[in-house]
Amino acid sequence: MTEYTQPRLMQGNEACVEGALAAGLNFFAGYPITPSTEIAESLAGRLPKAGGVFMQMEDEIASISAVIGASLTGAKAMTATSGPGFSLMQEGLGYGVMAEVPCVLVNVQRLGPSTGIATAPAQGDVMQSRWGTHGDHPVIVITPSSVAEVYTLTVQAFNLAERYRTPVILLMDEVVAHMRESVVLPEPGQLQIVNRPRPETPPGVYNPAEHAGRPVRPMACFGDGYRVHVTGLAHDATGFATSRPEVVNVEMTRLNEKIPATAGEIIPPEKICCDDADIVLTAFGGTARAAMRAMRLARRDGLKVGLLRPVVLWPVPERAIAGLAAAGKRFLVVEMNFGQYGREIERVAAGRAAVYGLYRVSGELITPAEILGRIREVA
Amino acid sequence: MLPEIEGFFRTDKLPHMWCPGCGNGIVLHGLVKAIAELGLDKNKVTIVSGIGCSARAAAYLDFDTVHTTHGRALAFATGIKLARPELNVFVLMGDGDCSAIGGNHLIHAARRNIDLTALVFNNSIYGMTGGQASPMTPSGKRATTAPTGTLERSFDLCELARAAGATMVGRATAFHTRLLTGLLVKGHRNKGFSLVEVITQCPTAYGRRNKMGQPADMLRWQKEHAVDIKAARNMDSGQLQDKIIIGELHRSTAPELTTRYRQLIQELREGGGFLD
Numbered sequence: 001m002t003e004y005t006q007p008r009l010m011q012g013n014e015a016c017v018e019g020a021l022a023a024g025l026n027f028f029a030g031y032p033i034t035p036s037t038e039i040a041e042s043l044a045g046r047l048p049k050a051g052g053v054f055m056q057m058e059d060e061i062a063s064i065s066a067v068i069g070a071s072l073t074g075a076k077a078m079t080a081t082s083g084p085g086f087s088l089m090q091e092g093l094g095y096g097v098m099a100e101v102p103c104v105l106v107n108v109q110r111l112g113p114s115t116g117i118a119t120a121p122a123q124g125d126v127m128q129s130r131w132g133t134h135g136d137h138p139v140i141v142i143t144p145s146s147v148a149e150v151y152t153l154t155v156q157a158f159n160l161a162e163r164y165r166t167p168v169i170l171l172m173d174e175v176v177a178h179m180r181e182s183v184v185l186p187e188p189g190q191l192q193i194v195n196r197p198r199p200e201t202p203p204g205v206y207n208p209a210e211h212a213g214r215p216v217r218p219m220a221c222f223g224d225g226y227r228v229h230v231t232g233l234a235h236d237a238t239g240f241a242t243s244r245p246e247v248v249n250v251e252m253t254r255l256n257e258k259i260p261a262t263a264g265e266i267i268p269p270e271k272i273c274c275d276d277a278d279i280v281l282t283a284f285g286g287t288a289r290a291a292m293r294a295m296r297l298a299r300r301d302g303l304k305v306g307l308l309r310p311v312v313l314w315p316v317p318e319r320a321i322a323g324l325a326a327a328g329k330r331f332l333v334v335e336m337n338f339g340q341y342g343r344e345i346e347r348v349a350a351g352r353a354a355v356y357g358l359y360r361v362s363g364e365l366i367t368p369a370e371i372l373g374r375i376r377e378v379a
Numbered sequence: 380m381l382p383e384i385e386g387f388f389r390t391d392k393l394p395h396m397w398c399p400g401c402g403n404g405i406v407l408h409g410l411v412k413a414i415a416e417l418g419l420d421k422n423k424v425t426i427v428s429g430i431g432c433s434a435r436a437a438a439y440l441d442f443d444t445v446h447t448t449h450g451r452a453l454a455f456a457t458g459i460k461l462a463r464p465e466l467n468v469f470v471l472m473g474d475g476d477c478s479a480i481g482g483n484h485l486i487h488a489a490r491r492n493i494d495l496t497a498l499v500f501n502n503s504i505y506g507m508t509g510g511q512a513s514p515m516t517p518s519g520k521r522a523t524t525a526p527t528g529t530l531e532r533s534f535d536l537c538e539l540a541r542a543a544g545a546t547m548v549g550r551a552t553a554f555h556t557r558l559l560t561g562l563l564v565k566g567h568r569n570k571g572f573s574l575v576e577v578i579t580q581c582p583t584a585y586g587r588r589n590k591m592g593q594p595a596d597m598l599r600w601q602k603e604h605a606v607d608i609k610a611a612r613n614m615d616s617g618q619l620q621d622k623i624i625i626g627e628l629h630r631s632t633a634p635e636l637t638t639r640y641r642q643l644i645q646e647l648r649e650g651g652g653f654l655d
Binding site: 026027029048049051053055057058059061062063065066067068069070071072073074075077091092095099203204222223224225226227228229230231232233240241 | 392421422425427437438442448451456457458459461462466483484487640644
C-alpha cells in the first residue's frame with residue numbers, strides 16, 4: 001500500500017496543498033490571512049523540499065504580482081487568501097486576465113465585508129469572484145464541497161488555468177477549508193495534468209499574431225529565447241499596446257469568448273434526485289452538505305426534493321439550470337449570503353420556474369433543520 | 380541610432396512616445412549601454428516596468444519585457460527572479476510608481492536583498508497623468524495638485540533604499556550619462572538588490588510649471604546642481620542645500636535571497652528528514 005492509497009484524515013486546506021503539488025505547483029506567494037493560512041504554512045515547508053519556491057510577500061497585491069511574474073517564466077503558480085486579501089488581489093487578477101497568465105487564486109471565504117468575522121463561514125464572495133476586477137472579463141470559479149473534492153478541484157483549477165491561459169479561482173468556504181475528513185488520494189499517475197500551450201517554433205521566431213484566430217494562443221515564457229512583450233494595456237495579437245478600436249474590439253471579444261459559456265459544464269453540476277423532484281435545493285460549498293441532509297430528511301417525510309450542486313460557479317452551468325426550470329421544477333437556493341447566486345438562478349430560470357431563497361449571513365452554517373423548515377414553507 | 384545599441388531595440392516600435400526634450404530616452408540609452416558593456420545574453424535579460432512614462436521603455440527593448448501594474452514592478456520581478464534565477468532582471472520605475480504606490484514593495488525588495496537592478500526615472504512629477512505632485516517633488520515646487528507649491532517634504536529615495544537594506548545604491552542624472560551607465564553596470568554586478576536613481580527632466584509637466592526653461596536648461600540645471608559624493612563628503616549641510624549628490628552612494632554585503640533559497644532547496648534535498 002502506498003501513501004496515496006491509504007485513507008488519510010485531512011483538512012480541506014491540506015487537501016488543497018496536496019492537489020496543488022500534484023498538479024505541478026512550483027511557486028507560491030501569499031500573505032497570512034485566516035482562514036486560508038494553513039495553505040501557506042504547509043507550502044512553506046513542502047515547496048522547497050519539492051524544488052519549488054514559497055514566498056511570504058509584504059501584502060496580497062505583491063503576492064498576486066509575484067505569482068504572475070513566476071508564471072511568466074513558466075512556473076505553475078498559486079496564491080491563497082480570504083475575502084479582504086482577495087479584494088486586494090483584484091488588481092493583479094485583472095492583469096492576469098488581460099495578459100492571459102495562468103495562475104490559481106484560492107479564496108477561502110469568511111464573513112465580510114471588511115474584517116467581518118475572520119473565523120466564521122460565509123459565501124459572500126460569489127460576486128466578487130465574478131466581477132471584482134474592473135472591466136469585462138472572463139473568469140472561471142470552481143467551488144468544492146468536501147475535502148476529497150478540494151483535492152481534485154485544485155488539480156482541475158491548475159489544468160483549466162493552463163488550458164485557457166487565465167487565472168482560475170478556487171472558491172472555498174471556511175467550513176470546507178477547516179473540516180477534516182478521511183480521504184484517499186489518487187495516485188499521481190492517475191491524474192490528468194494539463195500544461196499551457198507553448199510555441200512550436202524555435203526560439204526567436206515566434207509571432208503570436210500567426211495564431212490570431214485561435215482563442216488561446218501559445219505562451220512563450222521568459223528566458224526561453226522568444227523575447228516577448230507582456231502588458232496590461234489593451235494590445236493586439238502580437239502583444240503590443242494598441243488603442244485602435246477595430247483591433248481592441250477583436251481582441252477583447254476573443255478574450256471574453258475564449259472561455260465558452262458552456263465551460264460551466266466542464267465539471268458538471270451534481271444533480272441528485274432531481275428527476276421526480278418538485279423542489280430542487282440549490283447549494284454549493286459547505287452549504288450543499290446541509291442541503292443534502294435536508295433533502296434526505298424531506299424525502300423521508302415524503303416531500304419530493306432534489307439537489308442541484310454547481311461545482312463550476314462561473315461560468316454559470318446554465319444548461320443544467322435551464323433544463324430543470326423547463327421541466328417545471330421549483331428552486332430553493334440556500335447560501336450563506338443574501339442571494340448572490342440565487343439571482344443567477346432567477347436569471348437563467350427566466351420566469352419559467354419559481355425561485356425561493358434561504359439566505360443568511362450570521363457567521364453560522366445554515367442547518368438541515370432550517371432548510372427543511374423552509375422546504376415546508378414553500379412546498 | 381548608434382549601431383552598438385541598435386540591436387537591443389525593437390526598432391519597429393520606434394519612434395518612442397515621449398515628449399520632445401524628455402530625458403527618458405537618454406536614460407534608456409544609458410541602460411542599454413550598460414547591458415552592452417555587461418555582455419549579457421539578450422535571451423536572458425528581463426525588463427520589468429511599472430506604469431507611467433518611464434514604464435513605456437519596456438516595449439522598445441528587444442528582451443523579454445513585462446509592463447506590469449502601477450507600483451508593482453518589483454513584486455512581479457520578485458516572482459520572476461525567484462522562479463528563474465538565471466535571468467538578469469532590470470526593473471524600470473518612475474518616481475511616483477516606485478516611491479508612492481510602490482513604496483512598500485521597494486523597501487521589502489531592498490530588505491530581502493533580492494538580486495534585481497532597479498532603475499528609478501525621477502522626473503519629480505507624475506508626467507503621464509499630466510503633472511501631479513509625487514513624493515519626489517521637491518518641497519515648494521508646483522504641480523497640478525499643488526498649484527501653490529507642494530507643502531510636503533520629498534523622499535530621499537537612495538537613503539530610503541539604503542536604510543531598507545539595499546546593498547548597492549547610486550544616483551546619476553540625465554546629464555551624467557557615463558556615470559549612469561557605470562552605476563547600472565555596478566548595480567548588475569552586485570549580487571543583491573541595487574537601486575539607481577536618475578534625475579531626469581520632464582519639460583512638459585514639471586519644467587514648464589516651475590519655470591525651469593528649455594530642456595537644455597533643465598539639463599544644465601542638473602549639471603550645476605549635482606555634486607559628486609566624494610566632494611559632498613567635505614561639504615556642510617548649508618553648502619549641500621538644493622544640491623543633488625551623485626555617484627555610488629552606498630555599498631554593503633548581505634546574503635542574497637535567490638542564492639539563499641537555492642541553498643535551502645539543496646540542503647533540504649540532501650539532508651532530507653526534518654520537514655517530512
